[in-house]
Amino acid sequence: MDCNEARPLLDANADHELPAPDARRIQQHIESCAACRRESENLWALSGALRAAPYHRAPQSLRERIVAGLPSVDEPTGATEPPAVSVPSATTPPREPARRGWLERWLDGWRAPQGGFGWPSRAGGAGGPVGSVGSGGVFARGWLAALVLALCAVAAGVALNLRRPADFGPFANELVESHVRAQVSGRDIDVISTDRHTVKPWFNGRLDYSPPVEDLAASGFALEGGRLDYLAHQRVAVLVYRYQKHVIDVYVFPQAGAGRDADGAAPATLGREGYSIAHWDAEGMTWWAISDAAPDALKGLEVALKARLQSGSERTETGS
Known part of the structure; x- marks a missing residue:
């Protein structure tokens, strides 16, 4: 085996992907070639550093619990025209606001007076909260849900890392x-x-x-x-x-x-x-x-x- 044949296989050899006969041929060449030996040592060092880097995948059960805790979104099915908007008259008593989930109430606490999260209201200066109209509220809810998922994944990774044996x-x-x-x-x-x-x-x-x-x-x-x-x-x-x-x-x-x-x-x-x-x-x-x-x-x-x-x-x- 010469350098032209060995060089493309050095990466696979460092990742233990070669069959035993090819790995032996590569090793024999490395022992006789200083240039390929230096390249192989660099790849081994890189491979070892990557294997030593901590990586933990959050369990599927954690994702299911987080998704189950999110409020459901009811999307209209088969609607061809936008629903009519009723304008209350002066004699009509105000309707009691619908009961909302914990995520909506949490978003309300974060919204600024001018429209939410420091962003101007889409309806104008003193318009309603961003979460109630337009795409700003949808973006805010999606951003916050992603943040919750990321924090839970980090917490799970830390917990798994604490249980990892230190002697391997x-x-x-x-x-x-x-x-x-x-x-x-x-x-x-x-x-x-x-x-x-x-x-x-x-x-x-x-x-x-x-x-x-x-x-x-x-x-x-x-x-x-x-x-x-x-x-x-x-x-x-x-x-x-x-x-x-x-x-x-x-x-x-x-x-x-x-x-x-x-x-x-x-x-x-x-x-x-x-x-x-x-x-x-x-x-x-x-x-x-x-x-x-x-x-x-x-x-x-x-x-x-x-x-x-x-x-x-x-x-x-x-x-x-």
């Missing part, structure tokens, strides 16, 4: 995106096997380290295979386990690698978008597990894996 940063967000991308693409496993003696050698020559691989089917976590992925600017091994009907991706790389202390997330905690994330260190490796299963499932996998590693199965089989 860019690395954990990248982890979630990697897991979701693999599941959606249907290419979540590069080497399909339940045999650790098949999965572990598959990584040879594809990584500059050898990840420990254990089959934990006896503990309820069956090994299904593995794949390569790209996280924190490095290639990492991903072990794929099955727990009941849930897929668990376990990212493994040396402790000296990027992301070792990323975010400081506590083990078996609930991440964003309903995914559970766990993080621990063992056998000189950093382990990150993510799944849509409950946090207790990841805690069980961590315990089973550490017990298996401490039993010396990896060292025993290697020595034999």
Whole structure:
């Protein structure tokens, strides 16, 4: 791959939109091309800044409650001529004004004597309120309703932001995106096997380290295979386990690698978008597990894996 082919794909690579083979080809080119590497680093920095920016969508239920609280507007149907206007005579007693909603009464409090909201009356110097005739009142009501909606959306965003976990940063967000991308693409496993003696050698020559691989089917976590992925600017091994009907991706790389202390997330905690994330260190490796299963499932996998590693199965089989 040369620069002419790589440059159009740098944006998609920074947004994790490329298939794994194309992402690997792009990375190989970036490692050998200083100009493309600088461009890629700028795009990664921009992508990280955009992902870190807070964005919250107001729930649909909030919009429905606000709309339900607004006064109804009865529009004439089938009218071909304007309604006749009756002019009261001197002997006719004044009619009692119709009962109005809270929004109309609130608008009356804002209207200035000269016509409302500091605007001149459309009927002349001492005319009626703007909200009662002409398009000025319609504009005022629409403007105020939009303001109420905006304030409620801001309040909802602040409330959601206060509940957002503080211990999940860019690395954990990248982890979630990697897991979701693999599941959606249907290419979540590069080497399909339940045999650790098949999965572990598959990584040879594809990584500059050898990840420990254990089959934990006896503990309820069956090994299904593995794949390569790209996280924190490095290639990492991903072990794929099955727990009941849930897929668990376990990212493994040396402790000296990027992301070792990323975010400081506590083990078996609930991440964003309903995914559970766990993080621990063992056998000189950093382990990150993510799944849509409950946090207790990841805690069980961590315990089973550490017990298996401490039993010396990896060292025993290697020595034999």
